[in-house]
Amino acid sequence: MSPFERARCRAGAHPLAVDAVIAAGALVCMVVSSFAAPHGTHGVAWGIRTPEPLSLLLMTLAAAALVFRRRAPKTVLALTGAASVVECVTGDPRAPVAMAAVIALFTVAATTDRRTTLRAGLLTMTVLTTAAMVAGPLPWYAQENLAIFAWTGIGATAGDAVRSRKAVVQAIRERAERAERTREEEARRRVAEERLRIARDLHDVVAHHIALVNVQAGVAAHVMDKRPDQAKEALAHVREASRSALNELRATVGLLRQSGDPEAPTEPAPGLHLLEELADTFRNAGLQVEVARADQGTTPPAAVDLAAYRIIQEALTNVQKHAGPDAKAEVSVVRVGPHIEVTVLDNGSGEDTAPEAGGGHGLLGMRERVTALRGTLTTGPRYGGGFRVHAILPVKTDTDDRTGGRTSGRTKDRSAALGDSV
Helix, strand or coil, X not given: CCHHHHHHHHHHHCHHHHHHHHHHXXXXXXXXXXXXXXXXXXXXXXXXXXXXHHHHHHHHHHHHHHCCCCCCHHHHHHHHHHHHXXXXXXXXXXXXXXXXXXXXHHHHHHHCCHHHHHHHHHHHHHHHHHHHHHHCXXXXXXXXXXXXXXXXXXXXXXXXXXXXXXXXXXXXXXXXXXXXXXXXXXXXXXXXXXXXXXXXXXXXXXXXXXXXHHHHHHHHHHHCCCCHHHHHHHHXXXXXXXXXXXXXXXXXXXXXXXXXXXXXXXXXXXXXXXXXXXXXXXXXXXXXXXXXEECCCCCCCHHHHHHHHHHHHHHHHHXXXXXXXXXXXXXXXXXXXXXXXXXXXXXXXXXXXXXXXXXXXXXXXXXXXXXXXXXXXXXXXXXXXXXXXXXXXXXXXXXXXXXXXXXXXXXXXXXXXXXXXC
8 A cells, every 4th residue: 555545544534633634724824825915006016914813813713613524514614604704894904714615615515415515605605705895895896806706616616526526436336346246146146057957967967877777787687697698788788878977977077167178078969869879778778769750850959959858868767767667668759830849658557657756856857947948848647557758848949049040060069058057
């Protein structure tokens, strides 16, 4: 901190002492000025005069009143104005008592509003100037009378300018503080959303692949002794599922990296173009899956494409886990007007045919994805047994309309997927 700033801080901590110093300075200036007198016939020449005792008393009283100018600015203005009027009427030669009134008027303008400043300035200017011109010892057109008019106007204008500057600085400071609070709240909100979405994606990835690994590992353990070839094939599926899980986990955890970290994942996000591969992973695990599509020529936005894939993935995972060993699943993707309808049906006959009864987060994650895209999701048991998941997703989202369509390119597809996850 510089010496000037340090002195300013100390002055702000002791305003009464500062006002006392200002009052003493004003008294010295008024007393010194009262001993000087311009005179001469050929131009201005300065001489020495002796002020009257009443003038010295009025200067002292006016300066003493300035000590309390911040506590009672209007009262101090009235006292100094009255002392100035008395001096204008009785002083001969005149002493500069009006200097205290100008300082008091500056304080009123700096500490009140503009309307009060206008009223106080006009009243002070009118009273002092009229008293000096009408009742003073000098002619009405004397320069001293015009000086009173000018100095009172300058005091009011300067005080109003100081008040306006303080108001602007305060408004800027409040706006900066409000922006800082808003930025912190927005950051906390985004962090909460990121945690929720990352947790949702991790659940989708882990639940799907770990369920497949569990099933294939059970098959391998069951046929290891009698049919080693089938056990070897099951273990190969376990390895493939675990590799896929690791890749997707690596991509999801990569969202937590700093922006400057190298080797950010750039592979395309999963979507409906990988639906057959997804179905094959469940078929290899022993689940009968039939896929029917009637959405040829439809290019959904990246967020919708990813949501549809994740909904089918989670629904088939629930079928694998809850529908029983002989269950069969049917997947359909149909374009209906401006929407894509995704349906997953199963004829499960297991004891746990309602996935939501287990208290998991799969259906909750589906609903959050669909709600975020302003779609609808319907889930529930089927008549006669089994479970039904039906999602209606818009072909165009609000984000896609604003950006002008789906982003192309492998890197941009991955960025859209990351945006859905974060």
